[in-house]
Amino acid sequence: MVALSALFLFGxxxxxxxxxxxxxLPEAQSRALLxxxxxxxxxxxxxxxxxxxxxxxxxxxxxxxxxxRPGAFFAHIDNFTSYIVRIxxxxxxxxxxxxxxxxxxxxxxxxxxxxxxxxxxxxxxxxGAVGAFLLCFAASANLTxxxxxxxxxxxxxxxxxTVPDIVFAMIFLIAFKSGPMAGAVALTVHxxxxxxxxxxxxxxxxxxxxxEGVTATGASWLQTIRFAVVPQVMQxxxxxxxxxxxxxxxxxxxxxxxxxxxxxxxxxxxxxxxxYSDVSAMLVMIIVTVFVIDLLTERLRxxxxxAQAHR
Amino acid sequence: MIxxxxxxxxxxxxxxxxxxxxxxxxxxxxxxxxAKVGALAAAMLALxxxxxxxxxxxxxxxxxxxxxxxxxVRQMLPPDSEGRFxxxxxxxVQTLGIAFAGTLTAAILAAPVSFLAARNIVPNIFAHxxxxxxxxxxxxxxxxxxxxxxxxxVGLGPFAGVLAIICVDFGGLGKLFSEAIEATxxxxxxxxxxxxxxxxxxxxxxxxxxxxPVMASQVLYFFESNVRSATIIGIVGAGGVGQYLAEMVRxxxxxxxxxxVFMILVTVAVIDLISSRIRLAIIGRPPRS
Numbered sequence: 200m201v202a203l204s205a206l207f208l209f210g211x212x213x214x215x216x217x218x219x220x221x222x223x224l225p226e227a228q229s230r231a232l233l234x235x236x237x238x239x240x241x242x243x244x245x246x247x248x249x250x251x252x253x254x255x256x257x258x259x260x261x262x263x264x265x266x267x268r269p270g271a272f273f274a275h276i277d278n279f280t281s282y283i284v285r286i287x288x289x290x291x292x293x294x295x296x297x298x299x300x301x302x303x304x305x306x307x308x309x310x311x312x313x314x315x316x317x318x319x320x321x322x323x324x325x326x327g328a329v330g331a332f333l334l335c336f337a338a339s340a341n342l343t344x345x346x347x348x349x350x351x352x353x354x355x356x357x358x359x360x361t362v363p364d365i366v367f368a369m370i371f372l373i374a375f376k377s378g379p380m381a382g383a384v385a386l387t388v389h390x391x392x393x394x395x396x397x398x399x400x401x402x403x404x405x406x407x408x409x410x411e412g413v414t415a416t417g418a419s420w421l422q423t424i425r426f427a428v429v430p431q432v433m434q435x436x437x438x439x440x441x442x443x444x445x446x447x448x449x450x451x452x453x454x455x456x457x458x459x460x461x462x463x464x465x466x467x468x469x470x471x472x473x474x475y476s477d478v479s480a481m482l483v484m485i486i487v488t489v490f491v492i493d494l495l496t497e498r499l500r501x502x503x504x505x506a507q508a509h510r
Numbered sequence: 511m512i513x514x515x516x517x518x519x520x521x522x523x524x525x526x527x528x529x530x531x532x533x534x535x536x537x538x539x540x541x542x543x544x545a546k547v548g549a550l551a552a553a554m555l556a557l558x559x560x561x562x563x564x565x566x567x568x569x570x571x572x573x574x575x576x577x578x579x580x581x582x583v584r585q586m587l588p589p590d591s592e593g594r595f596x597x598x599x600x601x602x603v604q605t606l607g608i609a610f611a612g613t614l615t616a617a618i619l620a621a622p623v624s625f626l627a628a629r630n631i632v633p634n635i636f637a638h639x640x641x642x643x644x645x646x647x648x649x650x651x652x653x654x655x656x657x658x659x660x661x662x663x664v665g666l667g668p669f670a671g672v673l674a675i676i677c678v679d680f681g682g683l684g685k686l687f688s689e690a691i692e693a694t695x696x697x698x699x700x701x702x703x704x705x706x707x708x709x710x711x712x713x714x715x716x717x718x719x720x721x722x723p724v725m726a727s728q729v730l731y732f733f734e735s736n737v738r739s740a741t742i743i744g745i746v747g748a749g750g751v752g753q754y755l756a757e758m759v760r761x762x763x764x765x766x767x768x769x770x771v772f773m774i775l776v777t778v779a780v781i782d783l784i785s786s787r788i789r790l791a792i793i794g795r796p797p798r799s
Contacts, residue, residue, distance in 0.1 A: 254614070257610060258610065260607070261614075262607070263607070264604050264608075265604060265607035265612075265669065265671070265749065266667055266668045266669050266749070267611055267672055268664070268669055271664055271665075271669065272663075272664060272669070272673070275664055276663070278662065279660075279662075279663045314564070315565060318561035318565060319561070322562070322565065322567070325558060358775070361778050361779065362771065363738050363742045365654075366741075369745075369756065370579070370759065371579075373578075373582065373762065374576070374579040374582065375571060375572075377566065377571075380566055380572075380575075383561070383567060449650070452652055452655075453652045453655060456654055457745060457756070466655070467746075470658050482655070485655075486650050486651060489650035490647070490650055493646070
């Protein structure tokens with residue numbers, strides 16, 4: 200290294216190009232350089248192999264713990280294809296309308312249940328976002344100097360997002376005694392935790408100059424947040440909330456598995472009772488709904504991002 | 511203020527009225543904007559109201575439920591595993607196994623497919639569009655639904671859970687991987703091609719070094735979230751602690767339930783900590799202001 204930089208500093212650039220000069224490095228030095236380089240590469244290789252072995256061992260242990268049986272999988276894979284074939288509807292071209300009608304014989308009710316699922320996701324997302332909005336400022340290090348208040352807000356948010364929403368739903372189900380409300384409240388609590396963390400991260404990355412400016416005019420803590428912080432973070436908040444709505448629609452669709460209403464409840468009944476064509480009918484409805492909502496929110500989020508870029 | 515006061519500006523320097531006259535747009539309330547925001551808020555509130563009617567959410571029921579919840583929380587105390595502590599540990603290990611085996615298998619399967627879904631590898635718009643949408647369809651089915659389907663194939667137990675996680679993550683990781691591949695710097699690939707390398711060389715020496723750290727951190731992130739998913743996948747009978755959770759909630763067996771929930775919280779927190787350490791080591795510490 201030293202030899203190279205000396206060459207760079209004192210080499211006679213006008214007289215001859217740099218490259219031949221490197222070739223003229225004294226034998227011992229060039230061998231030392233090469234040695235160092237090989238060592239560095241070998242160390243990197245060793246590290247990569249070590250990582251690979253660790254991951255492979257963990258993988259084997261995990262497969263053992265989770266009872267992974269590739270043999271059983273390949274032996275029974277025809278069950279999967281035959282299951283798919285069985286749930287496929289019987290559609291013919293000659294009587295397409297009639298076949299569709301008999302496939303979706305209960306369309307009105309399923310649509311209503313799907314609507315309930317969407318509404319539960321909506322309530323959970325909206326109220327959860329409001330809760331996260333109220334708490335995220337207290338959880339941000341740059342706005343809240345009280346260590347205790349910050350720790351309280353953060354631990355609470357952590358608890359809310361670590362317990363899976365469906366576990367909350369099970370607990371609320373015994374407390375509220377009925378379906379869809381428990382699901383909506385569970386989504387609210389979980390969303391509050393998940394969004395609260397993201398919101399707090401956004402708030403911690405704001406430009407502090409407007410905050411200082413507003414504080415300098417004698418504004419209170421709340422006024423500072425209203426006029427210096429909220430305008431900076433609102434678009435990111437909206438974008439994260441839309442993303443969360445997509446996730447919540449998916450979660451809400453399975454809330455019914457434990458009895459929390461919506462399309463999931465009807466779906467699990469169909470699966471457990473082997474009403475094959477009903478399974479595929481509802482599955483298609485769920486997939487299409489999730490798909491459309493993903494597309495719409497993605498469009499909205501891009502528009503929000505565009506609006507932010509043009510500010 | 512060390513080092514004296516900042517230069518003081520005489521109060522007469524700023525005349526609000528003159529400023530308002532000069533920049534009217536900043537001082538006039540924008541009624542159009544206000545109307546827009548107001549209409550949006552009204553629509554959202556109306557939808558919320560509709561939802562509360564449809565889902566039968568009422569303040570009275572909420573209050574009664576909270577009261578009942580308070581009693582249940584009191585019944586969780588004192589925590590008592592009723593001799594099932596080691597069963598819980600075993601189930602938690604199984605849960606971690608499901609999450610790890612599922613995530614890693616999904617990553618191994620998704621990596622080659624994601625190259626097909628990337629615009630800069632497969633320029634044919636129909637090919638990569640079809641792969642993308644296929645991944646989207648797989649992804650839009652929740653893990654619990656996949657678990658139900660796989661139970662029909664391989665029977666009850668954790669293996670069905672692993673297969674369910676593989677399916678969901680195959681869709682999710684395939685999409686994220688292909689986006690990472692599309693976000694790479696094209697110049698490295700052009701460099702490889704210019705020295706006489708072929709397409710495979712380009713992928714091996716220009717693309718993989720760029721995307722591998724991103725992929726690894728995404729896999730870790732999915733692993734974290736799958737530990738959470740794997741705790742509930744047992745509700746439908748696909749292994750892990752979910753089976754115990756569902757059973758104890760149904761039986762109102764609240765003292766061990768408290769222990770189990772606490773154990774899940776600790777496990778998830780530890781996994782998050784380890785995984786975020788590794789993630790930061792892989793991608794480097796993010797710049798913090």
